[in-house]
Amino acid sequence: MSDIVDWLELPLVAALALAGWRMVRGPSAADRFVAFDMLTAVAVGFAALTAVATGRAAFLDVALGLALVNFVATAAFALFLERNDGAGE
Amino acid sequence: MLGAGIAALLRRRAGVAEAVSLTAHGIVLVGALLLFGRATQDGPLAVTVFGGWPAGIGVGFSARLPGAALVLVGALIAFAGAVFGHAAIGPRRRRAGYDALMLALLAAVNGAFLTTDLFNLYVWFELALLAALGLVTLDRRQTQIGGAIRYAAFGMLGATAILAGIAILYGVAGTLDLATLARLLGGQAPSVATAAAAALLLGGLALKSGLVPFHVWLPSSYAAAPLPAAAVFAGLLTKMGFYALLVVFAGVFGVAGVSGPGATFLTPALRAIAAATMLLCALSALAQTDMRRLIGYHVVAQVGYMAAGLSVATPAGVEAAVFYMIHSMIVQANLFFGLGAIHRATGSWNLRGTGGMIRSNPLFAFLFAVPMLSLAGIPPLSGFWAKLLVVRGAFEGGQAWLAVAALVAALLTIVSVAGLWSEACWKSLKGRRVRRVPWSMLAGMAILSAATLAIGLLPERVAIVAKLSAAALARMGGA
Amino acid sequence: MFVLLLVALLGSCIVPLSARYVGKGAGFIVALLPFGLAAAFVAYAPVVERGWVRGEGVSWAPSLGLDLTLRLDGFSFLFCLLITGIGGLVAIYAGGYLTDKPKAERSRFFTLILLFMTAMLGTVLADNMLLLIVFWEATSILSFLLIGFDSRSARSRRAAIMALQVTAGGGLALVAAAAMIAQVTGSWSLAAVAGNAPAIVASPYGVAIILCVMVAAFTKSAQFPFHFWLPNAMQAPTPASAFLHSATMVKLGIYLLARFEPVIAATWWGRTTLITVACITMAVASVQALRAASFKSALAYSTMASLGILVLLVGLDGPAATVAMIGFLLAHAIYKAALFFCAGSVLHATGTGTLRSLGGLARKLPMTAIACTGASLSMAGIPPFLGFISKEFLFEAQLESSWELIPLAVAVLVNAVMVGVAGVVTLRPFFLKPVRPVKVEHRESVSLFMPPLLLALAGLTISLDPDWITRVAIRPAVAAVYGRAVPVDVAVWHGWTPMLALSLVVVTIGVAIIRWWAPIHVFLRDSYLIEEIGLERLWEMTVRGLLRASAAVTGWVEHGDLRRYVVTTAVALVGLVLWSLGMAGAAIRWPVAEAIRPAEALVALIGVGGAVAAVRARNLLTTMVAVGITGFAVAITFMVNGAPDLAITQFTVEALLVVLLTALLLAVPLDAARSRRPRQRAGDAAIAAGFAAVMFVAMVDMTGAGHPTPAADWFGRMSYVAGKGLNVVNVILVDFRGFDTLGETTVIAVAALLGASLLRSRRTEPQPRQAVHYSFAAASGPLFWLLIVASVVILWRGHDQPGGGFVGGLVAALAFAVFALARGVRPAEDRLRVRPTTLVATGLLLAIVSGLPGMIGGGPFLSQLWWEPPAGVPLPKLGTTIAFDLGVFLVVLGAVLTFLFGLRREGAR
Amino acid sequence: MRKVFALIALLVSFVVDLLLSSFAVARIVLAPRIRTHPAIVAMPVRVTQPWAIALLACFTSLTPGSTCLQVSEDRRTLYLHLLDGRDPEASIAKFRRVYERHLLELER
Amino acid sequence: MIAKLLMALGVLFLLIAAIGVIRLPDALQRMHSATKAGTLGTALTVAGAVVALRGEGAGTGALAVLFLLVTLPIGAQLLGRAAYRSGTTLKGIEHDALADDRAGSDTSSVDRADRDI
């Protein structure tokens, strides 16, 4: 099973890189936070793939944890954004 | 013992807090006495591993000698601080958590003095950092915040260097137990990794203990803290850093041991640091008019003496360092107490705004003279023996210039102390009444002055402790 | 002997208390102590006479080399007699002198004087050099306290500080000398020094030892170039000046030099140095003595000159020099103390000490005038006074020694000046007509005129009947200093000798000086040159320069720019590592090459990219986000390398940081314009790169060394067997290394406390709030409970699965965060019901208490206990670790909430 | 019973819509030139229960191509951001058909 | 096999979503890609993983997906409104009903409510 995981990780890394790029580049704060959401999704994907690679369901716990916590970060971001007009470059 | 200390964290109501705090400090003091007794009787290897795991695996406390003795001294200082704080700390500060922070600080310091584990040491450093930060920012004044930011930034930098050093040692040895590390590293020729780790630990711990050129953050931070806390900082915090230096270099790397050059190559650097610290900081103290900064610089200079002892890299040097540490913890805390009392009496932290203490508070003047003269190394007070040991150690170790540096710094210290005495005690304060110092402050000072006198008049006890400590450190890995 | 010292010490503390109750007679009571001691010492006379050296060794601090060995030989004995004898007179005199002072102050003065006396006795009796130093420095400190006794006067304070600076500095030189001697000879005994002289001189420390001894002696005895403190020291109350600064303390330097003479003489330059210094001192002191305007300072300079003579005599070789030294020591102590007493009486009676404005006091202070005349005649070396005898010895020593003319010429000149000064200080105040009438406020009292009179008498009687003192004091003293017995013939008349001729020359010149004192005095006073070359100024400039240097160093070091501090620190750190690497000189060990897993490599590099982006970002939000990317990448790296616990924690921490830091960013401006100049940035980049480079090298070598994992392996084997847990990391955290975790929990608790303290107040925040967003508000309730349940599950399963108290607490905190975000801080706080800090405290207590049950069975703190259900019963296993973890959970929850509520409030302001 | 069916129908239509609109977004994203026609439209709502409005908002937000930006204060209007807003009426009609229909059923 | 397919599809969607985040012109549009194409990708990947683990961790996986489904739309709404409010540039917007209505009706109640956060 881990063969395919090795292959699948690559596009996932690409997605990570793209999200990261958007996160850093912006240009607006909203763009960064959208990218952050994306980052979370990719990280969950990584958790799933790692679970498969190692054969341990424990990594799905990580996925769950990520899903739990990330929403809060997004909400915080959003509230930040509403408060801070013209945040960004 | 720690439990008693931390349990008091619970109480946050002002009145209760003080009682609890005083009790806890008292308990800690008694515990420290018992511990010290055990350390001197059972020999240096009474280890308690928490959780009951075999030594070298779990994290343990050991009643090793330097540590146990320092815990006792620390407990004494903290107890005196609690007594002193009766009048110095009001309900507002107590509500802000003063007592809990002090106890946490004490817990951290004791933890660091007793632990057998390198990583655990790091944890205690962080705890001390945070507790100290809490104390520095207790009043939320502008100066305090500035000092706190600097303190925090440097604390974290130092912690990073320390943790990086620990990481490397763990990577090389796969263990964090000090004794095991000492066994593994003490006799080895240095590798790139261990050399880097040693340097990182030296840098990080030098930062924690305020050695030049890592000292810049210290005097202003001390000036920012409320007084009994500043005293405890002076007495305990920098010494905690130095203790770790001692354990790491004399113990783990075995610089003073017969067996091996774990990091002997670093001692010239340490020597340079020590000399620079002694001279530069004693010099810096001269021009200070804020008394807290003045003594703050002396605190640093004193650490320089200890480092000088360690850097000689002989058992005699380590012995001197331990003796110096015990002496200087008490003296420096007491000096800060004295400053607090002067502030209480004259309303000023600035030398120019003080005066007349000898006429208004003769008992205070006597109690204050003891640590001052001891700081200056005037016999027969503890500071004289401490300096003598350092000087002797330097000569024995063939580092005559280090002895010269120590003596020159001592002269500078005398000059500075004489000025402080003249300004605060002799000079008359025009147009203002000098208030009386409350008894609790005097009592706090008396405890420490008595200790200084006792060490001064009966130095043999402490000297033996120092000698045994040096021996214990030297065979940390060999036992 | 030791008993005597102890008596002196105790007496000094107790006896002066009498001054609090007794008025005028206090001095007499206090004087009983020194006189008693003097009597006790006299009882030793037969012993000393036989040349015995008596030591009483008590080992005190052997590890430090300190023992209480005392030695009473002739030389010490002479000193002891002087100290106690003059000490007694000083006490009597002080009783009269200080009548107008408050009782407490008087009592303090007596204490200091008696303590000083004790210290002096200790110094001259000590054989152990450490003991000697103890007392030596004590005399310096007491001198400091006595000079500054009138502490309201700025001049007194300044003089005291100057004296302390010089003499205590000299004391440090003595410390150095002693340490070096101990290093060479292995002994701290002063008596052993003479015997080991060749070894000491031959050792690499030889020169340093002698120089240090000389510095110590010169500072104490006010020799050039350290002489300037002595005239200033006259700010001390006159009894103290008489005692310390003429009769006894300043002679300690002579004592020391005499003790070290064998060593000093063993070098080719030792004697030359002594004689040169002595000559310069004498010359300078003579000129200054003539310049001096006040009674006391004229005496002070003449004292300095006398000390120069003593040093000269130590430096000269031959037994006659030693005899002369001892004789002069004795004579000088006696007459100079008397003169000081007289000066004090004049000062006390008239309130002025300026020679030129005094006159005609003989009628009002007749006894003082008599005493002064007697003492002055002795000082002038007029037969039959003791001073004459000692001067004869002096010239004999000069002529007998191998030394040539210059010292002799200087000695003649100096003695002439002494004659002059003696004449002036007697004639002008007492017998010549004053320029203006002098008002006398007090009549002389017994306690004021008796001591000088006694001393003046002593000067006469000793010289007329020198046998006893010669036998008891002088001869043994000479023997002790010279090393063997020397025949000493003390008599007023030796016949027509060259010495007598020289004396005549001296007296002639002296009389001339007395005659033309006023013009000489005025000429010298006006001389700008002498003013300029004053070393006092040099010293003051040095001290001021030090202060300036100190201010400069402080200003330079404490420039207040955090950046430069960090630069210094970082450079030092990197430099230290580089230096260490260089010194270690080991080669880098490279790890075995492994296959690169591309995806993971890329993840890690994205982490680096995040860090780089954080560096480049000019906007704080961007920076935060970039740091977050690194955190994410690191978390993923942990995850793909088999560390689910780490990953969860890191992710959770990142999310929480977002929540908390956005609150921070709401409060502050986001724009972080460049604050460093391009060159600074380049420098910083270089530092950072250097730091990274050394870290990299260290890590590479570390991994190249292989990964021994003894502890980790043990944990892997024992985790389930001993710790009853499947999640090894968690078992380590709560059990094997539970203590770390406890410490860390305390860290968090303290952080919470700090946060609560910093973010306290402002509880009265306006308006209850409505939903931020419709759906969000609607969903926050269910989400809250979902998160709470999840947190409890995570907490519970932690021992076997990824999770545990930390993450559980963090997730629970997130539940409240959701609520706070959706509905506001206040409703969230209400939902929590208790204050976060209470949670923290409870949690911490729980964590600590959970470690206690294990102690009941005699185990150490944090021994975890387990209860396992009997087989087949579907109950979960229970252990104290769960309580521990729950404690951690509560602490984390409380702490995070403290900051969450506080910071979000802060951000909302 | 009717509500259960409504719920199942809701979920099924959601999954289908999710897939379809995901593909739609994918097509836009992968097209050689990005051509979008974003618009913000107001959608009058007929459900009245708060939970139903919230669910509607969530469902419209879940499917790619549309996001609820705001619920008007009188809870009568959803403001939706559409990736493809060329035909707002059609989109609103789609949401009515796919989600609101079932929600109304559940609400009753 | 199913597992592999599901995972591949999931990863593919995630990648496409990421590409969308890069390519789409403004923040609101990017959000469509990120939050939602991401949802599908994540769900598929987790499902694939659960299948690959032969059902081990199904509960956890399901919970994770469920939670994502609950939170993502809310997050999207929050972010969307915030983005809109923060005045992010909307490229090529054809019709802005909200702007029209906002001009008329006052939405300050929300602003007021926000003050406490």
Added chain:
Amino acid sequence: MTILYAFCAAAIMGAALYMVLSRNLVRILLGLALLSTGVNVMLFVAGDFSSRQPPLIRAGEKALGEAADPLAQALILTAIVIGFALTVVLATIVVTGWRSSGSLDARDLDAAEQPDDPEIREPHAD
């Protein structure tokens, strides 16, 4: 792989140090946070991560098989939490400082750092 991770740890730490050298307090704060992340990676490199298996004992087994270094993980976990606590505390202090001084420039920390005027009476210790 180890060399790569070592490089990453070093690079992160270097970048963090560069940020700490800045004069903006928030940048310093974020730099310190990044620094602790870097050190955590360093600790990770110090551990044995040759296996990708998590250090979880499989149900039914008594001991850990081939797995990543659990001790290093425990240490990192502690370090993460401590770093988090410190970061948050520092953030709080920075906010407080901003509130009281209105500046984020590290140079303004020392506005009151000059030897203080004796005339300025500081409040008494209660």
